[in-house]
Amino acid sequence: MKRVLLAATLLVLTAAGLSAQDLASFEKRTHTRTLANGLTVIILERHDAPVFSYATIVNTGSAQEVPGITGLAHMFEHMAFKGSDRVGTTDWATEQKALARVEETYAAYDRARRAETNRDEAKVAELEKAWKDAIDEADKYQKGDEFSEVVDRAGGVGMNAFTASDITGYFFSMPSNQFELWAYLESERFRQPVFRQFYKERDVVMEERRMRTESSPFGRLFEQFLATAFIAHPYGFSGVGWPSDLQTFSATDAAAFAKKYYVPSNMVVAIAGDVNPTEAWPLIEKYFGRLPAAPKPEPLRTTEPKQISERTVTLRETAQPIYLEGYHRPAATHPDSATYDVISMLMSSGRTSRLYRSLVRDKKIAAAAAGFNGFPGEKYPNLFTFYGVTTPGHTPEEIAAAIAAEVERIKTEDVPAAELQSVKTRVKAGLLRQLANNSGLALQLAEAQTLYGDWRELFRSVERIDKVTAADIKRVANATFTPQNRTVGKIESVAQTTAKTTQGGAK
């Protein structure tokens, strides 16, 4: 496998200026191991400065949710900063009992308040009080910010995490003398996550939803657009969660979700920087080896059915207009994926791109216009999405017509060889430019390993793009860009009138 990779990518990348030696050195500096519990760990050595970055990628995202627990993958991500039975507590034995009491009282309160008939308000109030009292009691034993404090104190920077449709990622960077501390903390947060301050943090996440989705015209449009484009697959669910679910699910739900999906065989940890593998492996075995082995979660059952008619969602807003159109396309692992990548580049990359030249430069109807893959994810069949941001006085309809004209060209005319070559050259150089940044590398290696089962796909994807022909582009464009496969989303501007109603949560 390794040799095949080298032979093929050498040919491709040396054209972009990377010497054979550089690439061989990259592979030589990259070490991969799968621990006995199933966890895959990648170490990339870069010894320039005494620092390292890491990324933990869990092969689980909001696509693993079902109605009732939407938003839970993201909620767990927040909880992964709250510590364990050893980090974040002043008295675990007591806190543990208090937290169990919180769950018990919450379950009672939640059932009562959601009663569909004969809701007993007095009883609900009483149960709510019992729940809140239990929270206050549990709070006495928590040091919920201890995890963050230890990282900050040790000089950790850029500590954060994200939850996408496909994956959840955790990352930060540390001085290299803190490797053991890092190995302890990063394994500890997944070994025994404790759901302390869960309901406060649920409020925080609700604020995040209000900020990103409810209070932003684009946020509102993206949520509605995906819900329209996907009728069966969870890509159509709100990633941050529907407000009702967000205000209902419990720590018990989160624990069950973690037990199912946060298992070592479903996770990859990649480290890039000043790390010596001979010293690092024993520490990784010691600490990450503590994660209990468990079977890989069952693959998702639902596949989005073939779209049979065009769909449109229009938001009438006081904001300026925007236009989106999405077309269903296969998953990233599909052989045509490279062709979709090339179409995206041709349409969107740089000032020579077709949409820039037509919509931005010549027609001046858009301030920005592009077509991109992987919305909202790429592990499962997803959307190729075009968009245009109108300039003053122009409408979504003008954007739609101008995009349609460019789509027609790509369906009917061969892409000139020089244009195709320019795109391929930029893809190679783009990869090269990503190779000198610890945190970017850690994330990319871990993501490639998660999605494809091999980090080398980072390089192979370039090789596949190099093979895409003008005929491939026409074929894929004709198969994809059809009216019955299209979902349109747009914002139309209306003058400010009375206050709009928004989706729940404010009270």
Added chain:
Amino acid sequence: MKRLASIAAALLIASSAMAQATHYRDIKAQPLRKFSMPQPKRVVLANGMVIFLQEDHELPLINARATIRGGERNVAADKAGLVSIYTQSWRTGGTTDRTGDQLDEFLEARAARVETGGDTDSTVVTMDVLKADFDTVFPIWLDVLRNPAFREDKITLAKTQANTGISRRNDEVGSIVSREATKLGYGPDSPYARQPEYATIASITRDDLLAFHKRTVHPNNIIVALIGDFDSAQMEKRLRDTFGSWARGPQVEKPELPAYAPKPGVYAIAKDDVTQANIAMVHPGIQRNNPDYHAVQVMNEIFSGGFSGRLMQRLRSQRGLTYGVGGGIGANWDNPGLFRVQMATKSGTTHESIEALRGEVTALTNSPVTPTELALAKESILNAFIFSMDTRAKALNQQVLLEFYGFPADYFTRYPAEIQKVTAEDVQRVAKQYVHPDRLAVLVVGKEADFERPLSTLGTVTPIDITIPSPDAPKAGAAPAAGNAEGVALVNKVADFIGGKAKLEAMTSLRRSASLSTPQGEIPIEAFVQFPSSIRTEMKTPMGSMVRVVTPTAAFMVLPNGAQDMPGSMKEQSLTELKTDMFTVLRNIGNPKYTFTAGATEKVGDVDARILDINADGANARWYVELATGRVVRTVTRGAQGEMTADFSDWKTFGGINIPTKSTLSQNGQQAATVTLSNAEVNAAADANTFVKP
């Protein structure tokens, strides 16, 4: 329910069988290995250009960046947005030899980038190229730097883009709160805060862009930085050959920005399509060269560092009020930053959050920092220090920054020792000195109907109108009305008090000598006005003489270190001052560009005065006129420094013209100086050199 609880308990129980007894407290880190990042080589050419060369052989890439002094702060307010039009069309407008579109084709086919950009302080021309293409792309970078064509079609495109930005600036609540809080903090006219408008964008011409290029792009204003896979000695020779013969040009200076402080209080912006209120609190911050800078950094870390700072812990983790909250004392490199706190919370907890934020700000100033907090903050900063120099590119960028703002090259090296020195007392002291809960301008953007109670329960609320002026609306400050007859009558009464219309019209020049009494001491000042529109002022400050000259054709300053052109914003300000000068106004009664509106009557001291609003060719002034006599008792103007008020208490006649001899000046309600006139001469002759740049 029992079952649920037992599941929960089971899940929460430590899987002790697997766990080893290790705790992070038992892990002892070795000291970090000794490390210093290679520093770039600094080369200074005879023409003043500074070059930094940083070798980095990891990948076959070369990056270059020319940083050029002069940015939006060197642009007049009526051309706000010029730098964005300039830097967009600089690259897209091509060079004298090639169009921008040709450059696009050539560069993208080589996966190379040559781009232009800029901000308030500087502009940049960058290059990012594969080593193998350096020889073909380097000449293009140079050509863009020196020979831009600013073709009209790309200026139009840049203007379309800028107008799109203007049209969309009120769509997202986050951008509204950031922008308007900045305007509150720096003042709406500050180049660090002001916004381009359709009118300012429309007024920008190709000549303006060429002029800005001509004014700024000279070797003595440029820092060139290269990083990548090259040999420094060879590269140095190449750059010397390339740039060595380029002649010096005028130096770009940093404009003097007037000090500004917002009026404390509550400001509100209505935004109905949101479920959150966005809250910001601002007042002036400090400058980077402040000796307390490092103590302030420690204070900031305690207040809002990472996830473990007070704001995140107390407002987010403990109370669940917000997703994002942050703040601290800002320090700009060569001008004061802002103290700023910002957060978003659901509409129903707006007041609760304002109170909580105020509480945290106040706590900074009046409750002690604990030893634990101090230790955590200092260790966090010191242990993370390595990340400020963990790549060759960062080391290079730091040197460019220090060079640009005139800081010593070892500034960052000394940083850890300075942090180490900071004590709890230092933190307490700087908090008291630089954080002022009573001076905060508090901005709330959101849907007030959903707040717990009206904002007015917090006191007087100043609404901020963020309506975007339409492209063809009159410029802000233009005459709102044609004035009224009473206004004309009132201004004529003032003219009579001063000496009559005939005398005013016969006046061609006015020389005044006065003494300015300020908290810093007495400053002699001499002002010479050649009507209608030339003015020279000379102040004899303790640092030496400062001359400012503005004429229809020139605007310059003569300072102890030499003469230099006046920054556009300052010229603009001087012209506005001249337009609203009392004698200029009185000489323009009857000029259709000057309108006069009489308003209400108010007491000024014990004088019954009628308000006279004047629109002087786009600039506004308000006079308070004593009803009985036509004497002006107070004038109020608005300029870059905010509101300037002059109260006149004594008058004397010189050459038939009644001139105030004693005035008190206040800035934003704070008394700033008194002016005592010692002599005035009407129709004094100008020296041959009065308006000539030395």
